[in-house]
Amino acid sequence: MQILHVDASPKTESSVSRFLANHLLSSLDASSHVKQTVTHDLRALDLYEVDDDFIEGLRRGTTGARLDKIRSKSDALVDDLLACDLLLISTPMHNFSVPAKLKLWIDHIARAGRTFKYSESGPKGLLEGKRAIIVVSTGGIYSSGPGQKRNHLGPYLTSFLNFLGITEVSVVYSEGLDISEELRARGIDNAKAELDDITSHLGQDHQSVAANESENVQ
Numbered sequence: 001m002q003i004l005h006v007d008a009s010p011k012t013e014s015s016v017s018r019f020l021a022n023h024l025l026s027s028l029d030a031s032s033h034v035k036q037t038v039t040h041d042l043r044a045l046d047l048y049e050v051d052d053d054f055i056e057g058l059r060r061g062t063t064g065a066r067l068d069k070i071r072s073k074s075d076a077l078v079d080d081l082l083a084c085d086l087l088l089i090s091t092p093m094h095n096f097s098v099p100a101k102l103k104l105w106i107d108h109i110a111r112a113g114r115t116f117k118y119s120e121s122g123p124k125g126l127l128e129g130k131r132a133i134i135v136v137s138t139g140g141i142y143s144s145g146p147g148q149k150r151n152h153l154g155p156y157l158t159s160f161l162n163f164l165g166i167t168e169v170s171v172v173y174s175e176g177l178d179i180s181e182e183l184r185a186r187g188i189d190n191a192k193a194e195l196d197d198i199t200s201h202l203g204q205d206h207q208s209v210a211a212n213e214s215e216n217v218q
């Protein structure tokens with residue numbers, strides 16, 4: 001299984017979403033189902049702002065020094081996405097939605113003709129057969145109470161990935177992190193337990209796919 005990890009926390013240290021994603025990655029590694037993990041730490045990735053050149057550069061048939069650079073950056077990110085079996089996104093909630101850099105990554109990989117296409121029956125996602133896990137950390141509570149209506153992060157990312165053809169999307173929340181020490185510890189423990197559950201199922205799914213593939217080869 002090939003994994004693409006997109007890490008969207010701007011924090012240098014003590015990011016909870018990154019800690020949880022690494023927890024998932026080490027359990028998957030230990031189950032020895034992982035062939036390769038490619039990590040895109042969005043803090044270190046030079047992404048382009050969406051301006052005239054960006055819009056022009058991602059259109060087919062355009063050319064120019066800056067447009068070419070923008071297109072090759074987008075192409076490289078799309079290549080990594082196409083190559084993965086599992087997309088893991090770890091992200092904090094920023095103002096009820098995705099951090100700005102994660103939105104820019106989305107702008108770079110949403111490419112007509114590469115990750116989705118227009119058909120007579122409307123747009124069609126081209127990333128079929130992949131799975132996504134989104135690890136979200138939030139200061140407040142969104143699973144119940146008034147916060148529920150303000151959660152534009154998990155539902156947005158799920159809807160966007162569905163649009164690209166990834167229909168198997170799990171969102172794991174670690175919430176209440178900035179309310180009290182007690183809620184923080186509980187939020188992290190709950191998320192870890194959910195991730196452990198996902199890991200054990202992923203291992204089983206992967207084993208049966210591998211067994212089917214080897215039967216087909218024989």
Ligand SMILES: Cc1cc2nc3c(=O)[nH]c(=O)nc-3n(C[C@H](O)[C@H](O)[C@H](O)COP(=O)(O)O)c2cc1C
Binds near residue numbers: 097
């Ligand atoms: C710019 C900014 C905006 C934030 N907006 C929200 C928010 O809308 N809702 C919320 O619950 N927490 C919000 N937070 C808190 C973070 O989501 C929370 O601390 C999270 O645990 C950080 O995750 P990380 O440690 O992985 O970076 C915000 C934090 C920052 C820096």
